Amino acid sequence: MWRIGRRILIVGSVLVAVAGTGWYLYGASCRSRFEEQVAALRAAGHPTRFEDLATPPVPDEENGVKLLEQATRILAEREKAPDSADRLLWQREQPVEEIVAIATYLDSLAPYFQLLEQVPARPHWRPDVDWSEGMEVVLGHVGELANACHLLEARARFDLEIDGRTERAAATAVLLMDLGRKCRGPCVMGHAVWVFMTSTAVRVLRNAIREPGFEAALFRRVVDPRLAQAIPDRGPGATMFIEERVYLIAYVRAMDKGGLPELVEDRSEYGKSPLLDRPRLYRDACLCLDIVQEGIERSDTTPDGALGVGADFRARYPGDARRDMVTSYATLNAVSFEKFGARVAAFRLARVVMALLEHRQREGAWPETLDALGEMPLDPYGGKPFLYERTEHGCRVRSAKEDSDERLEDRDLLWILDDDQIPAMAR
Helix, strand or coil, X not given: CHHHHHHHHHHHHHHHHHHHHHHHXXXXXXXXXXXXXXXXXXXXXXXXXXXXXXXXXXXXXXXXXXXXXXXXXXXXXXXXXXXXXXXXXXXXXXCXXXXXXHXXXXXXXXXXXXXXXXXXXXXXXXXXXXXXXXXXXXXXXXXXXXXXXXXXXXXXXHHHHHHCCHHHHHHHHHHHHHHHHXXXXXXXXXXXHHHHHHHHHHHHHHHHCCCCCXXXXXXXXXXXXXXXXXCCCCEECCHHHHHHHHHHHHHHHHHHCXXXXXXXXXXXXCCCCHHHHHHHHHHHHHHHHHHHHHHHHHCEECHHHHHHHXXXXXXXXXXXXXXXXXXXXXXXXHHHHHHHHHHHHHHHHHHHHHHHHHHHHHHCCCCCCHHHHCCCCCECCCCECCEEXXXXXXXXXXXXXXXXXXXXXXXXXXXXXXXXXXXXXXX
């Protein structure tokens, strides 16, 4: 019996040694394949390190970022009326003294708004980014742009609510779209910035249609041509995928050395057992490089095509907790394409809504069908006209995207237009 046990122990030890050696060699092979992919990218001149993302500086007088920095300093110097802009955006009625405080505050920001208006005319938008910080790099100016959106939206609503100035509210929507377009390409996180800035432009229209001074024809005449220009024909663009590839390479090498900087929240399982996890880390990293490369190659696509690309990524990588890095990068690709297509759908729908509003104010009634509006942009979700129906108190127009009404409204893919909300200006 002792001899049998001894033989079992020897055989088991041999099997463990063979399996361990095989797993080690497999891990070395995966790591070698990953390094070969990275070396090939470098040889082809593609960024693989954070310092490779650095771009040549441009003269301050040509850089729109410098105007934003000046505007931000002005904003910091003004003593903001307590919560005034927030209250204006979220409350329909304010006491007279609060309205006066809001007006005084917004008037004091005239130099700030004037600088924002000059930003789109600058030939470049080049934020200063210290890529030498590596994984802890700080991507600046996103907060300043968010503040600009917030204040421009507040000013537009104040103009309409107090003075009925449709024209300046329309000009504000145009400025937001121009800022978003300027930031979209070369700006770090440019795609995300473009989304929230241009989303604010659509929200200005949502606020405007409820105000007594709203003139649909004037608003459409100012905004529609610029909105048509602001809708990209291709996207979402390769820049963000290239940057994500650099982060991926840095992430893998940091994990191989034993962890990540504290600033980076890491939920992966790769570092818990180095012997077992290293082969999986590099195997998944190789697949992620392929996923990112596919995103780069497919980034130059139409809005309709982008939605299909997003759906394709989700179908091929449905999510697996054991392959969290692969799922994460596949999801990043899917979301990037889906958001691009969804925003284009929202902008096209906003153009249809402006035509509907003008028809209603001109004719005194909503059209029976969208055909009455002439040629209108199509819904990227299906490539057909947007879905339109008359209701008892107005009309509804929406995208064919399958989702709840609440979520569609949040994404500007559903408009419920009520006669009680739209000023009647039939002439």
